[in-house]
Amino acid sequence: MAAYLGAAFRSKAQVQHDAGTAVDRILARVEEARKSGALAQVNAAYKAYRQAQLARNEAAISYTAHLAHFTRNLVILAAQNANATTPRSV
Secondary structure, eight states, rough: OOTTTTTOOOHHHHHHHHHHHHHHHHHHHHHHHHHHTOOOOOOOOHHHHHHHHHTTTTTOOOOHHHHHHHHHHHHHHHHHHHHHSSOOOO
16 A cells, blocks of 8 residues: 555655654754753753742742653654655545
8 A cells, every 4th residue: 555655665664664763863962952952942941930939939840840841753754744744646
């Protein structure tokens, strides 16, 4: 069916491997950005959030949880973009 639609067939294992490689690449880039100070916007957003929570006398999530949420959103966005650019023939 894939060939009929003009798409290359990829096994589940191939798709999982490629997805894992993409996630590893994103994690490495986020870590590099964190270490180099390139996450200034993410840090500023967390600081503003934390200060707002403190002003309301409410607990804030940890920076680690905030960064994990940011990274998760990057992975989701990458997956959406990968699906959007997959050629499809009808």
